[in-house]
Amino acid sequence: MYYFVGIDIAKSFHVACVVDSDDKVIKKSWKFNNDKRGFEEFLLLLNSIDDASRFTIGMEATNLFFENLYLYLKEKGFKVILLNPYQTNRFREMDSMKKVKNDNIDALMIAALIKSGRYSKAYVSEELYQSIKALYRHKQSLLEEMKKHKCQISTLLSVVFPEMEQVIKDPFNVTGLALLHKYPTAKHYEYASEERILKTFRGIKGNNFSEEKAKRLLELARHSIYQGNGKEERAYVIQSHIRVIRLLQEELQELDKEMLRLFNQAPKLDKDEEQEVIDIIDNLRTIPGVSDKTIFALMSECGDLSRFKNASHFIGYLGLYPTLEQSGNRLINGHLAKRGAKLAKKALYQAAIAAIRHNAELNKLYRDKTSQGRANKEAIVIVARKLAQIILSIYKNNVAYNPQRVFQAQRSKAS
Numbered sequence: 316m317y318y319f320v321g322i323d324i325a326k327s328f329h330v331a332c333v334v335d336s337d338d339k340v341i342k343k344s345w346k347f348n349n350d351k352r353g354f355e356e357f358l359l360l361l362n363s364i365d366d367a368s369r370f371t372i373g374m375e376a377t378n379l380f381f382e383n384l385y386l387y388l389k390e391k392g393f394k395v396i397l398l399n400p401y402q403t404n405r406f407r408e409m410d411s412m413k414k415v416k417n418d419n420i421d422a423l424m425i426a427a428l429i430k431s432g433r434y435s436k437a438y439v440s441e442e443l444y445q446s447i448k449a450l451y452r453h454k455q456s457l458l459e460e461m462k463k464h465k466c467q468i469s470t471l472l473s474v475v476f477p478e479m480e481q482v483i484k485d486p487f488n489v490t491g492l493a494l495l496h497k498y499p500t501a502k503h504y505e506y507a508s509e510e511r512i513l514k515t516f517r518g519i520k521g522n523n524f525s526e527e528k529a530k531r532l533l534e535l536a537r538h539s540i541y542q543g544n545g546k547e548e549r550a551y552v553i554q555s556h557i558r559v560i561r562l563l564q565e566e567l568q569e570l571d572k573e574m575l576r577l578f579n580q581a582p583k584l585d586k587d588e589e590q591e592v593i594d595i596i597d598n599l600r601t602i603p604g605v606s607d608k609t610i611f612a613l614m615s616e617c618g619d620l621s622r623f624k625n626a627s628h629f630i631g632y633l634g635l636y637p638t639l640e641q642s643g644n645r646l647i648n649g650h651l652a653k654r655g656a657k658l659a660k661k662a663l664y665q666a667a668i669a670a671i672r673h674n675a676e677l678n679k680l681y682r683d684k685t686s687q688g689r690a691n692k693e694a695i696v697i698v699a700r701k702l703a704q705i706i707l708s709i710y711k712n713n714v715a716y717n718p719q720r721v722f723q724a725q726r727s728k729a730s
Contacts, residue, residue, distance in 0.1 A: 318365060321425030322374040324381045325349070329374075331357065332422035333364065334430060344422065349380070354387050367392040373429035375403055382445075398425065398434055406433070443577075444618045450574050451615035454567065455658060461563045464556045468495070475500035475549050478535040482528050487560070489519050496557050499550040501539035509533065574611055598709050601716040604670025604677065605706070612662030613706065621711050626704040633660045635700050667699035676718045677701060 316335050323330045327349055333342040345360060347353040361370060372388055373396045374381050381397065388395050403421070406428045428434050465487050472479060472486065478501070483491050493515050498504050512529040516522040599610050613620065623629040630636060634655015670677040677698050684694035709716060 316365070316369065318370050319426045319430040320361070320370055320372040321422040321427070321429060322372065322384070323421035323425065324374050324384070326380055328353070329357075329384065330422045331360075332426045333361075334423075334426045336430075338430075340423075349384070354384065358388075358391060361393070370394065371396065371429055373398055373425045373434075375399075375425070396429060396434065398428065403428060406431075444614060446577055447574075447611060448615040448618075450570060450577065451611055451658070454570050454574070457563055457567055457570070461560055461567075464560050464563075468553055468556050471549055471553055475502075475541050475546075475553075476536065476539055477541070478539050479532070481535060482532045490516055490522055490524055492557055492560065493519060496554055498536075499553040500543075500546055501536040501541045502543045502546045503550065504533055504536035507533060507536075575607065595710055595713050598713060598715045599706060602670075602702075602705060602709065603674035603716070604672070605666050605702070606669070609662050609666040613659050616656040616659035620707055623707060626707050629707050630700055630703050632656060633663065633703060635660060635663065635696060635703060663699045663703060664695065667695050667702050670702055671695070671698060674718075 316337075318336075318341065319334050321332045321334075328346055329349060331342070331345040331347070332340065333345070334340050341364060342360065345357070347357045361367070371394050374385065376397045376399065385395055385397065403425055406424060468486070479486065483494065485491055486495055494512070497515050498507060498512075509526055509529040512532065513524065513526065516524045596610060599605060600607070617623075617629075617632065620629065623632065632655065634657075667677070671681045672678070680701060681694050681698050684697050685691065689697070705716070
């Protein structure tokens, strides 16, 4: 007899359901805590039923809450399947319970789905890829936090010195932040002079703030529409946001160093694996337009790229495909799919823009598509898909970028 276990994953506890090959529910709604004692109690339950080789266990890849239990059960010799939540939701809807959802039903549905065999496995990264993901996700959260503070400053500037943008196009670069910190509102220029403004930038490398700009800034400040309401309080808020932004910038610099260290050292791998990972990363770096940030994003969100059977599977996982909209007998390409690895897809799209500037072959592909009437964004997505194919090929074959080889088939078809 074989047994199928569905586990509904949560933060503090998990709920399990065990069914056998004859669809008999052996254990229903077994609740155990997400801690060592809870794991041991669950293991005792399974061992009381049968040997580990008789079980197939399924759980959803929910946030990171699944990770410790997944690794624990794998270590104990159990076959564990990670499922995409989208699959279990669709399976639940097809069942008689439709869209009803609770922990007990979820565990039973997962067990039923595992038993049916109508699932595709999710993927859990090995330690290196989990480390990459942790750093990359943290970086994204810091960037989002910085974006919020910049947005708050921009909103305040639209009141306290809306004319400033005529001189300072980017108030968040080094010179812009230095100026804002010293003169946060138009009223703070009351006792300023061209010399004092220029003195603000003397210690900043690469500064090209001219006397003409300082004179123009003073003129705009003195004729600003800002009436001075809440001048000191608003100045404090702007300066507070700047202090946080600078702290975030320092954290991001340290994080980038840590990401590069992880990339270049590939820790906790045996010697052959370490060298292979380093070689793969170095070969991916040979693609014009693909930066370490792009590689890090892909490895963070997609894990070991060699697990994808072909480029179509990789592109599908990323969500780099348009939705189809039917109108009568016509099928029309719609917007880019919302499903997929969001952060990886965004990174690849940005890499495609860079590749159009720095990669002659991909630039030609882009120009060919736009000349055929494709919209700008649509052509960029096509380049991003081609870039995904190149990245996957280099990753699997562990060879440097060779445009003659990559575009050989394309040229053969054209001729």
